[in-house]
Amino acid sequence: MSVAVSVLVPFHNAETTLEKALESLAAQKCDGNVQYILINDGSTDRSEEIVAYFCAINPQFEKKSILISYPFRQGVAAAISLGITNATGEYLARLDADDTFEPDALANLLQCARTTGADIVCGSVNKIIPGKKTKILSPSNHFGDLNRMPLDTINFSLWNKVIRKDLLVRNEIMPVNGIDCWDDVSILSRVLPFALKTAVLDKPVYNYTVDNAVTSLSNTSHDLALRQRLMCTLLVEKWFVEKGIAAEYEPFILLMKFHAKVKLLRGGYCDITKWRETYPEVNAHLLDLKQLPLPVRLGFYILDKLPKRIAVPLCRFIDKRVKR
Numbered sequence: 001m002s003v004a005v006s007v008l009v010p011f012h013n014a015e016t017t018l019e020k021a022l023e024s025l026a027a028q029k030c031d032g033n034v035q036y037i038l039i040n041d042g043s044t045d046r047s048e049e050i051v052a053y054f055c056a057i058n059p060q061f062e063k064k065s066i067l068i069s070y071p072f073r074q075g076v077a078a079a080i081s082l083g084i085t086n087a088t089g090e091y092l093a094r095l096d097a098d099d100t101f102e103p104d105a106l107a108n109l110l111q112c113a114r115t116t117g118a119d120i121v122c123g124s125v126n127k128i129i130p131g132k133k134t135k136i137l138s139p140s141n142h143f144g145d146l147n148r149m150p151l152d153t154i155n156f157s158l159w160n161k162v163i164r165k166d167l168l169v170r171n172e173i174m175p176v177n178g179i180d181c182w183d184d185v186s187i188l189s190r191v192l193p194f195a196l197k198t199a200v201l202d203k204p205v206y207n208y209t210v211d212n213a214v215t216s217l218s219n220t221s222h223d224l225a226l227r228q229r230l231m232c233t234l235l236v237e238k239w240f241v242e243k244g245i246a247a248e249y250e251p252f253i254l255l256m257k258f259h260a261k262v263k264l265l266r267g268g269y270c271d272i273t274k275w276r277e278t279y280p281e282v283n284a285h286l287l288d289l290k291q292l293p294l295p296v297r298l299g300f301y302i303l304d305k306l307p308k309r310i311a312v313p314l315c316r317f318i319d320k321r322v323k324r
């Protein structure tokens with residue numbers, strides 16, 4: 001029987017959350033044949049033992065699973081690339097080791113793909129912050145239109161989507177090795193221009209947990225995230241130029257540059273000078289970034305015009321307020 005969807009599960013030292021993630025896979029109510037590709041990215045804790053034990057007590061899950069282990073850490077992008085290479089499903093999905101799927105996630109995503117003929121389907125997400133009320137986050141109404149959709153977690157993550165694998169293979173699209181903070185962005189930004197049709201599923205399919213007590217790429221160091229975002233932006237823009245579509249997707253490229261360099265103003269750094277000097281073409285078009293809310297555009301436009309002695313303390317004040 002052909003595989004309908006391959007789910008990629010990269011993990012590194014995830015012993016505290018991995019079993020829950022695996023349980024959510026085993027609980028999937030999916031008519032199509034599912035493949036689970038578990039990629040151990042050089043874990044030094046009990047993560048692989050947990051996988052072995054889970055497979056031992058869930059033989060049906062084991063039959064659908066492939067375990068691939070790196071002897072030392074390669075990074076999320078490399079793990080996802082290896083997963084894609086070994087996937088045999090018509091569609092690809094992703095599950096992070098500190099999150100879970102809703103029981104009908106794969107079934108609903110695949111049904112939407114079959115019904116609409118979509119190459120990419122994006123579902124809603126339950127955002128879970130310990131001690132706070134769970135929020136349901138929905139994809140943009142403009143999902144699929146790279147020039148109009150916001151560059152945020154819901155629209156540019158792989159884990160609340162199914163993507164036709166052939167789109168990646170045919171167009172030779174893989175994560176950029178070494179870019180682990182924006183590995184999903186590096187894929188979605190390049191695959192969306194080739195999708196003939198996309199669809200949005202207005203049902204939560206994924207439980208996204210934000211817990212600062214757990215080490216993850218979501219709370220990785222400021223400097224590392226900044227460097228990787230800037231590098232990812234540089235490489236993605238180069239790819240758009242090589243494909244001859246940079247002019248067509250200029251609004252998206254400008255938005256990506258905006259998000260890449262905004263960390264120069266965060267985390268107590270507030271390096272106004274470097275922010276202005278990095279991708280200066282973005283600051284000349286701040287009011288044109290219609291993917292951003294108007295107050296945000298106006299705020300950054302004003303910040304760019306203010307003298308440094310006023311801009312820096314204002315920036316630090318705003319940064320502290322955002323963190324609360």
